[in-house]
Amino acid sequence: GRAHRKGVSMWYHNYKNKIDGIPLLAYHMTKYKSRFGFTHKDVFRLCHIKTSYDALGYLVNYFCPKEGQRDRENNWQSRLELARREEGFEQSELRKVIDRLQLYDDAKNCNDEEIMSDMILRYNPDLAREHVPSMLLNSAEVWKALIRHMPTTALIRNLGKISSLGLLESNTSTNTKSFEEVLVVDKLKSAQLRKSARIHPFTLLVALKAYSKGQCESGRLNWQVNPNISNALQEAFYLSFDYVATTGKRYLLAIDVSDSMNAHVMGTPIITARDAAAAMAMLTVRTEQNCDVVAFSGNRGNANTTNNEDQASVSDENVVAAMEMVTVRAEQDSDAVDYPGNPLPQHANVPNHRDLSTENTTLIPIPISPQDDLDEVLKKCSPSRLPPVTADCAAPLLDAIEKKKKYDVFVVYTDSEPNAGVIHLSEAIKRYRTVTGITDARLIVCQLASNGFSLTDPDDPLMMDIVGFDSGALAAMHQFVTGNI
Template sequence: MDFHSNLVVFPPDTVPQSAPISANQVRNNAGGFGWKVDDFSRLKRFLCLGSEGGTYYTSEKALTQQNVGCILNLISEGKGTDVVKTIKQFSLEGRTAKQTSILLALAVCCRSSDLTTKQEAYKAVCDICRIPTFLFEFIERCEKQGKTTGWGRAHRNAISAWYNRFSDDPVKLAMHVTKYRQRNSWSHRDVLRLSHTKPVNDAVGVVLRYAVRGLSDAKQMYDKGEPESEDVRKVLKFLSVVDEAKSCTEEDKMVELIRQHGLVREHIPTSLLSSVSVWKELLQKMPMTAMIRNLGKMTSIGVLRDGCSEEDLVVQKVTDRDSLKQARIHPFNVLVALKTYSAGRGEKGKLTWIPTKRIKKALDDAFYLSFKFVLPTNKRYLLAVDVSGSMGCPVMGTPSVTCRDAAAAMMMVTKRTENPDNSTVVAFCDKLTPLDIGHTDDLDTVTGRISNMPFGGTDCALPMVWAKEKKKMFDVFVVYTDCETWFGKIHPSEALRQYRKWSGLWDARLIVCGMSSNEFTIADPDDPGMMDVVGFDSAAPEAMRSFVMGEI
């Protein structure tokens, strides 16, 4: 039976959130009513937030199936090429914290029965699968999509193209092959045998032979004499050094190999992974992502200490906006690093450390720097963070960061961007609490304060209701929530309309910052003064600014 077939719509100011105010509303997972976001908006939520860990109301499996269904709907509507374009854009612009949802969405498109979508998706493989970890996960995702797991021509060609794209820089291919030997139960040997990859030149051929058969076989390709190609000589030299490092037991020797040949942590034997001198040398040219991930380890063994030159180097690197952008460091990953480093222990294992104050401060600064620089709007903001029970779930499957933490962090981006005198912060669930959050408060303090608040039901109308009751004048309401609202006596959209009428601010706007990849929103899609953005999309602050200024 169609729920809406005999729907009676009452005046909106008398309808609680447990009933609809429009025939276009749908029931959310908590039992309340809101609007359903369009499929492209949901695609963007999924790409940014994924479905790992599920939500308070929906299992990970069910949430994933819903989002895959959304992608298939778009493809069936003839929008497959736009889907692929969006996936590629979000990946290349570093707008997503994790690549899992990106790779799943790409695999769905590659396994599509729509030929045009399939072709465009396979063309994007090399750009999106930038490292072997992504390539292996993409392959695994493809194995689980569609009716077959076969390696057809399009699939084999795309994988072969991935390896051959390093024809002009075969040493980089050698680095990839030796740094990321296997992931997701896949190895380069497995992939190369299934893809029947034919190398485009001798240097690539040496790397592929090494990956499949080892160094001795790779060298035998030139057993009749020294190879003429300079690239081949460089590749063989690098691969020989990598194999030498496997059995190295001397710290000084390993330091020299790192310095001369650019070896990385994955090349270091386990016996030397607690060496201070080895880690100090690794740190000099360590990629940004690896450095942030290993801050705890380096602090625990004494590489990073208060006032040392290595601490200076870390602070300089993580607070360089251009370096963060070039490395595609996502704000969420910085937040996770800050939470983990500040805790002085990892989520897994027994590793502990005493964090340094300067590195904690640098990570706090890096969080804001990792967003695109946004100019202030000079509007009056009410920033409202949902602290209800459903917001206590881990976001993106990361135990150390809940949706509530993530919402608080996103709120602080706007708090720091705007004039501190023009923004008020509140937390809400079934009741609302004003918060004394300072413009310069650090993230650890803010997330800790909000995490300790009592939970309750969800009433997303409270920010507007409170502003009207307290006679507060705001140009913009920003609600950070999972949109699972159900508790209130009035719908959020109607509360905003009543606030506009009372205040005379007919252009008062509502921005809903969604913190989960579900299909619901409290923003009325027919009201041009209401907008949905995806929480932890690194482009969200700029989109919000443009909306507030009337540019979109």
């Protein structure tokens, strides 16, 4: 509709208010040429962009030339001569845009690696990897020039390619490091660069796993793993925790420890669901002051129990009735509770929901400390080191109701569809809100290897489903917890 078109058009117009203005827009448009099948040319035509600002108008005409001006190169000089007649042209944004577009056209048409390398070094930082012709991206000389001024995030993303060209290999005969190796290690260890780039620990973990593998997922690139690079990535991973924003909320993290958590994460297949859950648990424990971690098992019909007949003998009706008793009794005494200081009243005669599900399963706390590294957290989350655990994904919330614990955020990390228990997960969080009086308690379910099954109520704005996982999911979770989405 009209509002949508206007909003998209204003996104381009708002570059006028940024520090580098329209020349920065020219840089971004030539660097990020398309997304999801749409080019900027497509977007211009769909939003019917109109402007009286010369620099933006020139940029629009560059991507969407008017009739009779389809050949940009043939009309370049004539458009330039026309622009030069304007007063103050030499200091204008229009001149900067014209010069920058000329630079990008020169780079696009370059087929000599020495000339390309010289252009990258001379016009830094106006030329990025995306401006280099594809045929020159296999040149070690071009990459030597790119590495010098490449942003840290882009450098991390291209470590495999750089290594495959042999630029990060040490000279074993003289026991000396290459200039590029020293430069990359220094950038990875630079606290200032990591902070300014806002690199999330999860991004560094993925980079560490990918680089340590020695080849890309497709197998088209192979490289020799340099221990110095791996160590720098690992050091950067742990140090980056210092720059993660805290929310100040009270967390309960529930981690699925079933065997199926060895599946690969959707969106980040280089790591397993178990690794991702452990890393996120470690991150939350290190950055939040109030965080508890518990384990449950998503194995359907296999919760490490030995007495299935006793488990089957308990009817669903009795279980639900017991939970109703917990809720009703707590609600009756809710007026006497001073939240969040005083606990809910004790009821000795209220059945324990764990006893009703099975005597051989339980919810196990995982004692993760801020000093634990990832290997230690993975050991603590290993099924082989844990006693039998419940197969009920709602058990953490029911346990919080029973023990009168106060949490603002519940996060469930599982592979796909965990086993349904005595109550649906979305109903459990609603009961928790009612019983504790924490009406804005939030629930996040991260299905790391999702099969499309949703466990939350789509009509509840305080519940969120995450399908797969990447650094974008982390940003969304933070915004959700802080109430910004």
